[in-house]
Amino acid sequence: MPLQQVVPTIKPVKSAVKRSRLLIVDDDPTQLRFYLQGLNDVYHCQFASSASEAVTFARQFPQPDLIILDVVLPDVNGFEICQILKEDQLTSHIPVIFVSGQDDVESKLKGFEHGCVDYISKPVLLPEMQARISTHIKLKQQTIMLESLAYTDPLTQVGNRRKYNETLQREWARSIRYGQPIAMLLMDIDYFKQFNDFYGHGVGDDCLIKICSHLRDLVNRPGDLFARIGGEEFVILLTDCGIEGALRKADEVLRTVSMLNIANQGAPKLDRVTLSIGVAVTTPKHQEEPLTLFQAADEALYEAKHSGRNKFSVSKLMDGTQTSDSLANSST
Numbered sequence: 001m002p003l004q005q006v007v008p009t010i011k012p013v014k015s016a017v018k019r020s021r022l023l024i025v026d027d028d029p030t031q032l033r034f035y036l037q038g039l040n041d042v043y044h045c046q047f048a049s050s051a052s053e054a055v056t057f058a059r060q061f062p063q064p065d066l067i068i069l070d071v072v073l074p075d076v077n078g079f080e081i082c083q084i085l086k087e088d089q090l091t092s093h094i095p096v097i098f099v100s101g102q103d104d105v106e107s108k109l110k111g112f113e114h115g116c117v118d119y120i121s122k123p124v125l126l127p128e129m130q131a132r133i134s135t136h137i138k139l140k141q142q143t144i145m146l147e148s149l150a151y152t153d154p155l156t157q158v159g160n161r162r163k164y165n166e167t168l169q170r171e172w173a174r175s176i177r178y179g180q181p182i183a184m185l186l187m188d189i190d191y192f193k194q195f196n197d198f199y200g201h202g203v204g205d206d207c208l209i210k211i212c213s214h215l216r217d218l219v220n221r222p223g224d225l226f227a228r229i230g231g232e233e234f235v236i237l238l239t240d241c242g243i244e245g246a247l248r249k250a251d252e253v254l255r256t257v258s259m260l261n262i263a264n265q266g267a268p269k270l271d272r273v274t275l276s277i278g279v280a281v282t283t284p285k286h287q288e289e290p291l292t293l294f295q296a297a298d299e300a301l302y303e304a305k306h307s308g309r310n311k312f313s314v315s316k317l318m319d320g321t322q323t324s325d326s327l328a329n330s331s332t
């Protein structure tokens, strides 16, 4: 029997999948030619013939939307490659389909145990493969959409509290592992109740949207985060960032909001919208919980509020964060 049975092909709907990227990992030239002829006009295909190439390409941006992985490869077998990809935070989200001449149940189960979403036995039937690829790409796109909804604040379109919680847990663990500092800026709009009372809730919403759209642009390093964690409460998380970097960012935030120049005639003292910031920085140790960082930032925020607002205050609770003048007024 030829390597691939010749059957009429059913082309996937191009509009739904045409921009999707496939990483195809196989060392057999005949098989690669088959993939090239059958898939390359619909998908953006990239080919790898070894484990190291596969892992490198999977980590490179733009990343593949799906990986087709031969089980038998010259260096490391496909199961092990799949495990490496699934254990790597950068590649764990990419669905893997195994292709193998081993079509016994044990091999298939082993594939699923190593994290694949599907297992196709050789000889590969092109229409079946196309249908499976198309299905898994659509499922992946739906998952991305649902995840994005679950982690996004619907009003401002920035990260929500869930996103903040998960990012903090992850980056806290990473900071412990690498002995790096992590900084938190906890921010709260000043006199926002009066703003709402004076202008109405709809204008209040517009104000939140505007502030978020500008503050999110101040946070762009991978691992860092800007999120809305309450009504008019936001957080910036800065990874591998010491006190100097955190203070610079706090100053940048105050200046950015000040430059927006949003009137707040409802406020007793300040005639435009401002916010107050609590800053906390630490290099976490194994036994410490991320909540300590939040509590320190919250204490500092309280101090900033009660010493006049439109300023940042630095926590005195955390090691290495004390400054001679912990309360710095940066109002402009």
Ligand SMILES: Nc1nc2c(ncn2[C@@H]2O[C@H](COP(=O)(O)OP(=O)(O)OP(=O)(O)O)[C@@H](O)[C@H]2O)c(=O)[nH]1
Pocket: 155, 188, 189, 190, 191, 192, 193, 194, 196, 200, 201, 202, 203, 204, 205, 208, 230, 231, 232, 305, 309
């Ligand atoms: N428009 C709008 N207002 C919100 C939203 N979430 C919370 N708020 C309002 O934010 C206000 C927060 O009031 P407070 O907690 O008293 O804080 P504040 O008036 O800013 O006072 P300070 O923080 O002490 O300066 C309340 O009036 C809430 O109704 C929202 O999604 N949209």
